Amino acid sequence: MTAVSTGDLTVITAGAQMFADTLRAQGVATTEVAWLPPVAGIEAPLTSVMLDPRRVAANARALAAMTSAGASLVDVRPAREALDLDAGHFLHAGPPIGWERMSGPLRGALVGAVVYEGLADSPEQAEARLAAGDFSFEPAHHRGAVGPMAGVVSASMWMFELHDDVHDQRSWCSLNEGLGKVLRYGAYSPDVIDRLRWMGEVLGPALQTASRATGPIDILAIVAQMIQMGDEGHNRNRAGTLMLLKEWLPALITSGLPTTDVTAVVEFVSGNDHFFLNVVMPACKLMTVAGNGVSGSTVVTTMARNGTDFGIQVSGLGDRWFTGPAQVADGLYLANFGPDDANPDIGDSAITETAGIGGFAMATAPAIVRLVGGSVSDAIATTRRMYDLCVGDNQRWALPIMDFRGTPTGIDVTAVVRTGQLPQINTGMAGRLAGVGQVGAGLVSPPMECFEAAVVAMAEAVPPMTAWR
Amino acid sequence: MTAVSTGDLTVITAGAQMFADTLRAQGVATTEVAWLPPVAGIEAPLTSVMLDPRRVAANARALAAMTSAGASLVDVRPAREALDLDAGHFLHAGPPIGWERMSGPLRGALVGAVVYEGLADSPEQAEARLAAGDFSFEPAHHRGAVGPMAGVVSASMWMFELHDDVHDQRSWCSLNEGLGKVLRYGAYSPDVIDRLRWMGEVLGPALQTASRATGPIDILAIVAQMIQMGDEGHNRNRAGTLMLLKEWLPALITSGLPTTDVTAVVEFVSGNDHFFLNVVMPACKLMTVAGNGVSGSTVVTTMARNGTDFGIQVSGLGDRWFTGPAQVADGLYLANFGPDDANPDIGDSAITETAGIGGFAMATAPAIVRLVGGSVSDAIATTRRMYDLCVGDNQRWALPIMDFRGTPTGIDVTAVVRTGQLPQINTGMAGRLAGVGQVGAGLVSPPMECFEAAVVAMAEAVPPMTAWR
Known part of the structure; x- marks a missing residue:
């Protein structure tokens, strides 16, 4: 027995987890170095x-x-206009993919978007036309846009438009529908389509009016604040949503839009903690x-x-x-x-x-x-x-x-x-x-x-x- | 030399700081037990x-x-009505105190309140009347009320009224004026008095309308959220302010009040990160x-x-x-x-x-x-x-x-x-x-x-x- 074992042992292990586990099971304090061998063959x-x-x-x-890029919300307008998107051409999330390999929620969102655009009378007909190759698809990323979940964008959907004035680039994202049964999660029931219509007829135009009257809103500055307020900007956007709404409020209230519409817009935005996600993205x-x-x-x-x-x-x-x-x-x-x-x-x-x-x-x-x-x-x-x-x-x-x-x-x-x-x-x-x-x-x-x-x-x-x- | 000194020494000290300091100066890891002898004579x-x-x-x-108490915001009304406060009687922060021992900011706030109530034509006259004993003072706490800083409340000031429905108690606080040159910090210049008048004529009545239409707002629930959003509820009330505003918004927008007033109220509340403090208190x-x-x-x-x-x-x-x-x-x-x-x-x-x-x-x-x-x-x-x-x-x-x-x-x-x-x-x-x-x-x-x-x-x-x- 040497002197060293009379004090408390502290062991540093690297690599194989087994050593650390065995020592810890014997009550020995162990510091693991997070080292792993590279993936084999690479x-x-x-x-x-x-x-x-x-x-x-x-x-x-x-x-x-x-880290030097800018990102200001500068406009809200339909994808037809913002992205020059034709009816019958749809954007989707992720890398390129054809109908045959698409998962359920992406197919569901496309079915809903086809119905919403009036290109089919029923979900069944929409699915048949989609499967028949009547429409074309493209990743949103290929147009500089992004979409949460299925990320489906069609010509009539309204988009947030952001501008980076340092590199003079633009990016776009659709408006957040809330949680639960919504198009981006693959739902396409009549209430989902009705909500999209209200978003196109009331929400989008109201936010366009508010955004144009407010002027550019620095989204990166809001993100800087929200991450000091418990929001990580992906699954939690509670403070960010309220801070964005605060920017729009004076312009919304003085917009001259019907009070019932302004109230509905304010309640829709403030009632959805995820609303800001579609601006963060x-x-x-x-x-x-x-x-x-x-x-x-x-x-x-x-x-x-x-x-x-x-x-x-x-x-x-x-x-x-x-x-x-x-x-x-x-x-x-x-x-x-x-x-x-x-x-x-x-x-x-x-x-x-x-x-x-x-x-x-x-x-x-x-x-x-x-x-x-x-x-x-x-x-x-x-x-x-x-x-x-x-x-x-x-x-x-x-x-x-x-x-x-x-x-x-x-x-x-x-x-x-x-x-x-x-x-x-x-x-x-x-x-x-x-x-x-x-x-x-x-x-x-x-x-x-x-x-x-x-x-x-x-x-x-x-x-x-x-x-x- | 015994074996123990060959390992790393860890020392636990209690009481006299000197031991820990001396050991630390020699590079010895020291864990201090936060024990202090009781105050002498007690x-x-x-x-x-x-x-x-x-x-x-x-x-x-x-x-x-x-921890079982309730606290809902139930009304906004003048102190005259809520606390049965007479003109010439003033509430203040802290324990009881007479004019002669009052500090500068408390005197300044009383001077401003006397001018605001129209009980003097100038700050000089107000100070003379206060020093002459023309008015009476009382701690806000003696009326179940609280006030930040000087905490001065006069009959015409509007108050938040909160109710604990578990113990059937009520409490009150004035409306927050913002930061800088404000009455509660002892300022009484004409802009301070003008702001108080606007708060009495526009802000208070608008928040009364909004609060009565909204119904009781659970303030403890908002505090539970804000402390998960970087607010500690005293020096930081940023998320709390936005969450309270969110509750009032639908009622404010549909209040029928002039749009310019609604906009001014929304901008005043959302532009002051401390607004919610006067509801937390x-x-x-x-x-x-x-x-x-x-x-x-x-x-x-x-x-x-x-x-x-x-x-x-x-x-x-x-x-x-x-x-x-x-x-x-x-x-x-x-x-x-x-x-x-x-x-x-x-x-x-x-x-x-x-x-x-x-x-x-x-x-x-x-x-x-x-x-x-x-x-x-x-x-x-x-x-x-x-x-x-x-x-x-x-x-x-x-x-x-x-x-x-x-x-x-x-x-x-x-x-x-x-x-x-x-x-x-x-x-x-x-x-x-x-x-x-x-x-x-x-x-x-x-x-x-x-x-x-x-x-x-x-x-x-x-x-x-x-x-x-």
């Missing part, structure tokens, strides 16, 4: 990408572009667009799901998609729904995590980890883990609980593949079957495949060593 | 009070009454009133300051005041004001700490400790320390960062005197001179004297030991 391309002499500077440039899209297209940068600029595939885009590879199978979230179910009712992960809302909030800012919204039985320390641990995957912090968005450190920003695909740790996404869950609507909310991760595929593609684009300076 | 009465067999049950009863007053008058209970039911004296009341001693000199806060100064410009602590707003929020919920609002150069861990340490002074937690008000533990509630005077630790109060700072207005915001503690005096009085009220069962 060593060669990973090494090549990590040695790319452009990488560090390119990532710094991508991060600087993301295009703001995050503007940040990631600003960071896209930097040669040699391994920063993820899109994470999006169509309910079947999870797709990412990487700054140095422009608009190429890298996909893998969408996962089912772990979370809390509404009413008597259960895991069998849930569709795999769907929606463009993971743009919030791509820009450093949502699951990445979990530490500021511990109420959300309670959905999966977690505690405050789990929430803090999640944000800590995300710092390890990111190229930097966003000083404009300070997290009080992290001693005002900026949000973890700019997911590095090499960090994901090297550590085996995946980005954490907070999400709603859609019913598996078309027409059901929301069944729950919870936490989910992307499939590792898309990050591996991106690393392989990055490796192919690394300049030959002879070209290095 | 041992005998303290022992007597702590041995009082009624104490534990009485404190549990006081806590249960506080009477809600806290209802909680503490519910816990007052329990024989044998050592729970503090009032902490209030008039700018000269700091006074407390204790449940087992009913409405008796125990006072000591008010202290100057440590904090951040506005513009080019400094410590010499600050008046000692003033206002009834420490009713928030008495009910378990404000400085007691500091952990949820780390932005506030930054005022005094503190960090997140200082904020958490403050709330931890307050648990040590309190008889229990309020389960209705969960603090996310404390793993959803309830707010520390029911300050025990024996815990304060026994440990030498004082309650932590967040506060605004008024200028020392009448007429100046706000000079800063910061942190302050009560003087130990009032807690000692309360312990001595409690000891006199302990039944003789022969009466113990």
Whole structure:
């Protein structure tokens, strides 16, 4: 017996979990280093990408572009006008996908949108026309737009329009319908269509009037405040919704619109804690667009799901998609729904995590980890883990609980593949079957495949060593 | 050299700070037990009070009454009507005080109130009449009301009226004027009086219409939400203000009042992050009133300051005041004001700490400790320390960062005197001179004297030991 064992033992372990578990079972304090061996078979391309002499500077440039972007709400108008969208052409969430591979909620939302546009007299007829190939589809991301859940946009739907005056870019998102039986979760019953009509006839025009009278509203400044108020900007947007409404109020009240309409609009907006999500998303899209297209940068600029595939885009590879199978979230179910009712992960809302909030800012919204039985320390641990995957912090968005450190920003695909740790996404869950609507909310991760595929593609684009300076 | 010194030393110290400091200077990890000897000379009465067999049950009863109280906003009306207040009779913050001992800001607020009531043609005339004894004063607390800072209430001022439907009690507070040059900070310039007139002619009547049409608004439920949104309810009421405005909005918009008035009211309320403070305070007053008058209970039911004296009341001693000199806060100064410009602590707003929020919920609002150069861990340490002074937690008000533990509630005077630790109060700072207005915001503690005096009085009220069962 040597002297050292008479004091308290403290052990540091790295790698194999078994060592730490065994020691802890014997009551020995153990500090684990979060090191995991890289995913098997990926060593060669990973090494090549990590040695790319452009990488560090390119990532710094991508991060600087993301964190310096502007995002002001400048208008509210129909997609027909804002995006030059024709009737019969539909935008959807996530990477490209054809009707035959589409999941229930995406099909359901398209059925509803076809009925809403008057292109079919019944859901049955809409489905038949969709299956027959009468209409065309395109990812919202391809138009600089984003949509939560199914993310379906048709010509008559009204859109928030945001502008980045630093990089002169625009982004768009539809208006949030509320929770439960709504189109974006795949529901298309008559009440869903009626609500869309009211949104097109009353809500959209009222918010257009209010937004134009108010002038540009700095959405990034509201996000900076909301993340100090328990909102992480993805599954919780309570303070953000009230702060946006506050900006519109004077213009809404003096709009000259019928009082019943103004009241209905105010009650609709303030009664839906998620209303602000559809403004946060295009703001995050503007940040990631600003960071896209930097040669040699391994920063993820899109994470999006169509309910079947999870797709990412990487700054140095422009608009190429890298996909893998969408996962089912772990979370809390509404009413008597259960895991069998849930569709795999769907929606463009993971743009919030791509820009450093949502699951990445979990530490500021511990109420959300309670959905999966977690505690405050789990929430803090999640944000800590995300710092390890990111190229930097966003000083404009300070997290009080992290001693005002900026949000973890700019997911590095090499960090994901090297550590085996995946980005954490907070999400709603859609019913598996078309027409059901929301069944729950919870936490989910992307499939590792898309990050591996991106690393392989990055490796192919690394300049030959002879070209290095 | 024995074996133990080859490992890392960890030392636990209790009492004299010097041991811990010396060890730490030598690089030795030291855990301090926050134990302090009781205040000298107080041992005998303290022992007597702590041995009082009624104490534990009485404190549990006081806590249960506080945490089960209701507090709904039920009306907004003039003090003349709500409190049967005559012209020439003025309420003020803190314990009783005469004109000759009043501080600058309290005198300034009274001067402004006399001018506002038309009882003098100029501030000079108002001051002369006040000094001549033409008017009468009374603590707001004596009428079940509370007021921030000077807390001056005159007959024409409009009041929030709250009702506790569990204990059938009412409480009142004036409407918040905003920050800077305002009456409650001792300012009385013409713009201050003009604002009070607008509040009496437009704001008060509009909020009366909105409140009566809306019906009772559960203020404790809003507080439960706001403390999950970075507000501690004393120096930060941002989310609370927006949530209260949201409740009023439909009624305000459909009130039939002129659109310009509705817009002005909405902009006034939403443009003042402190507006909700004047609703939180009477809600806290209802909680503490519910816990007052329990024989044998050592729970503090009032902490209030008039700018000269700091006074407390204790449940087992009913409405008796125990006072000591008010202290100057440590904090951040506005513009080019400094410590010499600050008046000692003033206002009834420490009713928030008495009910378990404000400085007691500091952990949820780390932005506030930054005022005094503190960090997140200082904020958490403050709330931890307050648990040590309190008889229990309020389960209705969960603090996310404390793993959803309830707010520390029911300050025990024996815990304060026994440990030498004082309650932590967040506060605004008024200028020392009448007429100046706000000079800063910061942190302050009560003087130990009032807690000692309360312990001595409690000891006199302990039944003789022969009466113990």
